[in-house]
Amino acid sequence: MTRYPDSIAAAVEHEIVIKKSRFIAHAIPARSVPDADAAIAGIRTQYWDARHNCTAMITGVRGDQARSADDGEPSGTAGMPMLEVLRRRGLTDLVVVVTRYFGGVKLGAGGLVRAYSSAVSEALDRAAIIHRRELVAVSVEVPHTDAGRYENLMRDWAARHDAVMDQTGYGARGALLGVRVSPELLDRFDADLAAASAGLVAARRGEVSVIDVPAG
Template identity: 65%
Template structure:
């Protein structure tokens, strides 16, 4: 069996962190975004917030495979800010994220190597505070049960997804209770077997579409 394709992760929510190096303040904001346009809006907002700062350096990666990237040194010596920030995002295997490091100059020059380390550390330390959202290619499975059995299957499925790399969608309640589970391809047979065992063969999961789904880390 071929291994499932891996996708870059993103972050669940914005994170902010401040670092002081030789009297310079490095205020880092990292936010999840869905496009370059959203990233540009974040950058514009932060530039307005920290309008009196010497530099607002940026790095962004977007796209399901993390194949679109941009960075800016914003007046720092070329290659000392934006690219090192971008490298941290790539090393962490992230996408759909923008990082902005605002620098208030403290009067002490750091040199090119010092700047690279400062901007890299600023982004890295901020990402250490972030909650990750992983992305997997999962297959939709729907399971219809009688309302009287809904509580039992809800418990079974909540426990099942914890151990099989799967995630639950929102249940729907019509004539029957319909549960939605997003399952890795290699776990589909196992789910069918476990549901058959739980229902004495009376409940048959229905296989649906495959898509890339966000899974909180």
């Protein structure tokens, strides 16, 4: 099974204070570099009076685009440590911005690295994680009178096999039930459906796509 980096479901904000300096971390979903740039511009506008707005981003379904910036901090003390947190967590399609209001006490290079890394790490601890999974669309057409029974069967199967239900459609000939199934479980689904329907109902396989699935 192909594994993809995770992402976050929604933006989070977290602040830490170290030796009177405030570090305000924002982690924001971003599906593309332009999305990330727009998020960064918004934070910089909001915190226009801060001395530093340091950034790190990873985008692409495989996490193949990455960028960071120290924004005036000593080279390598902010952006790269922030980016390393994202990489260690196995995340993509997000940008993190850490705003620093200087408190008058210098932290040194090591102190800055720890501060920016901690701000990002603690913010991500508060984020809702979503997993990216490669799933196959499977559809099952049944008579209207049987739709409720088969929908319940499929929901129960999906819950037990980590699959994802699609919305049910209704047409002139019957109800169209959909579920997203891991490729390695397709034969199991077919067999279980055949057993539940005494061989009267068969599934049709459709496209393969990468789906966001909430963690847990």
